[in-house]
Amino acid sequence: MYIHQYKAWPKFTWDDKALSKLLTSVRHKQGRLLGKMEGLGFSLKEEATLQTLTQDVLKSSEIEGEILNADQVRSSIARRLGMEVAGLVPSDRNVDGVVEMMLDATQRYNSALGDERLFGWHAALFPTGRSGMYKIVVGNWRNNSKDDPMQVISGAMGRETVHYQAPDAELLEQAMKHFLTWFNSTVDIDPVLKAGIAHLWFVTVHPFDDGNGRIARAITDMQLARADESAQRFYSMSSQIRVERNTYYDMLEKTQKGDLDITEWLEWFLSCYDRALSNTGQTLANVIQKAKFWENPATTNINDRQRHMLNKLLDGFDGKLNSSKWAKITKCSQDTAGRDIADLIERRILIKEAGGGRSTTYALSENSRVINF
Secondary structure (H helix, E strand, O other), X not given: OOHHHOOOOOOOEOOHHHHHHHHHHHHHXXXXXXXXXXXXXXXXHHHHHHHHHHHHHHHHHHHOOOOOOHHHHXXXXXXXXXXXXXXXXXXXXHHHHHHHHHHHHHHOOOOOOOHHHHHHHHHXXXXXXXXXXXXXXXXXXXXXXXXXXXXXXXXXXXXXXXXXXXXXHXXXXXXXXXXXXXXXXXXXXXXXXXXXXXXXXXXXXXXXXOOHHHHHHHHHHHHHHHHHXXXXXXXXXXXXXXXXXXXXXHHHHHHHOOOOEOHHHHHHHHHHHHHHHHHXXXXXXXXXXXXXXXXXXXXXXXXXXXHHHHHHHHHHOOOOEOHHHHHHHHOOOXXXXXXXXXXXXXXXXXXEOOOOHHHOOEEEOOOOOOOOO
């Protein structure tokens, strides 16, 4: 028996006493983080938001096994937020779709969530009307009455494991009306707890042919933005869920096969949220380090190619940087790449690493020092 098959569904229950200590802890940690961010300048908060949203989009897609291009995601977000960021690249429409959904959820967090808004998110996720090779219902609730039940399965064909069975398609309209009325209403529930309940409720209804997990995490971020009372994002719940993906799926399956007491799910959700808040320190430290780096007078009047490549080094360049990689990434000639690099060496921003000739590689002249945030 699945959780949605109980007569009392969706009247969830939980043990307030069991959750109170953890909830108090995360709310305290959330308040401290937001307080620290208020002390930073506008540009630093803007950069922190850009990094956090980029990670949110990347990791939410990774949870579903889809790998997006990080530069495209960052560029798409920056353009839509009107940020002046060097080295922007064109982005594919599937990237733009995920970004549009996430920004609509977090930047318009106080606007009511309705079925048409959800249909827009879903259409943005699947601009071709297909999920992989398969044509799906896009921008509307799934209509799989002939193929009911809708099941979440894994394993090879013929040896599938059924993890969950969703409500029948004919029940969706009423089920989603109930969910949206609750989500948009003022209820006597802590806003962070409401985020955890909303996440579980939405993925349990499973209203779309595909994309339910990503939309559930966008709804979660929307509710957490309401809890923060801010559109600026300084922590990524999706990044932490990606780290804990196996536990996340196990907890969902256990809860959806259990009864309406969701205390254990909420304990996990709050603990995951606590770890997301803790792990944001390094991201924010990197933002501050980059800001201090760009305050160096030696970086004045460098060109866009140089700024783009230096930002890549500051973010953690994959592998060793040489002139060939520079030319390929910035789409310039080998000679231009050589001049760009030579100029930065003369400014004492870059140094040559061991080797010579074609094997010459380059690195930042000073390691960014660790900042405890």
